[in-house]
Amino acid sequence: MEFCRVLVTGLIIALWVLSARGGDANVLPPCEFRAIYNFGDSNSDTGGISAAFEPIREPYGEGFFHKSAGRDSDGRLIVDFIAERLKLPYLCAYLNSLGTTYRRGANFATGGSTILKPNETIYEYGISPFFLGMQISQFDQFKARAADLYNQVKNSSEVNKLPRLEDYSKALYTFDIGQNDLSVGFRKMSFDQLRATLPSIIEPLASAVQHLYKQGGRAFWIHNTGPIGCLPVNLFYVSNPPAGYLDEHGCVKAQNDMAIEFNGKLKDRIIKLREELPEAAITYVDVYAAKYGIISSAKNLGFADALKVCCGYHVKFDHIWCGNKGSVNNTEIYGAPCKDPSVFISWDGVHYTQAANQWVADHTQNGSLTDPPIPISQACHRQ
Secondary structure (H helix, E strand, O other): OHHHHHHHHHHHHHHHHHHHHHOHHHHOOOOOOOEEEEEEOOOOOOOHHHHHOOOOOOOOOOOOOOOOOOOOOOOOOHHHHHHHHOOOOOOOEOOOOOOOOOOOEEEOOOOOOOOOOOOOOHHHHOOOOOOHHHHHHHHHHHHHHHHHHHHHOOOHHHHOOOOOHHHHHHEEEEEEOOHHHHHHHHHHOOHHHHHHHHHHHHHHHHHHHHHHHHOOOOEEEEEOOOOHHHOHHHHOOOOOOOOOOEOOOOOEHHHHHHHHHHHHHHHHHHHHHHHHOOOOEEEEEOHHHHHHHHHHOOOOOOOOOOOOEOOEEEEOOEEEEOOOEEEEOOEEEEOOOOOOHHHOOEOOOOOEOHHHHHHHHHOOOOOOOEEOOOOHHHOOOOO
């Protein structure tokens, strides 16, 4: 009897310990993020490239904003769903000078941005001049200028549009960048050459986090790169691919393998960053797993073929991009959107639909695909 009592007591204690360990995220208080500062490319650009160059035209944005809203989608991006989950307003682009309020953060992302400094213009291949290093410089300028204005402005309505110095340490710093570095590499290098450059691509991102940490940043939410080989654009000019070129879901296998390798090195570097920055809470977010998950299970989830494009005209080797007009066999064709974007994963062959973005957001922001496994609402807590 005594043995049974000891055994039961031991089991209760063991279960209590396991429950406590497994439930840490549940007992942590939610973070009170005062702002979001985002850095990235078109996956999270909310108007930067439109403000700097030619505005993104309709039908982009029509699915939610009912007008073009500077986003490469029919509606919201993952960063918009981050803002919603944290009960913060959608981010204004830093480059958009009209009608903006920055009390709750700013977005430095621009479509076509890379981590590395580009050596080609946006007019050649759509690569933005606002690479990650430039975005960090813009943040520094933003912070300094905002502080000057805050001390000068006396009108309360104007003051309320500006961040306060104490808000920077209470902000969430989000990153979604690196995909275009791989795209440039696929275009200019062999796979072996690109593989050798991966550490040099990742290190500037680590340096950006270190810099923001010195500026007061403490909570970082870093997306890895998605399955670039599953973007329909990568198949637009491919006919009769050789055996092994595509995986079982029709994605370019070698490109996805490179993205996986990039992500592995990124995760390793983030682990080292946690040691280097003792007060930082750094979350690695496996967007690749979420995006590949929705693509590989598209039909089971109620989506159309994952490699079909909602907006644009893409028939054989004739391609008219979303929202543009062109001629096919002497007939003018408009790159129109599909009737129901909510059942498509790819919006325009490169970017995701709002429905797909929401699915990815729902499956990453709950902590099920993050390291450490913590929901975004608790991402200020170092694990």
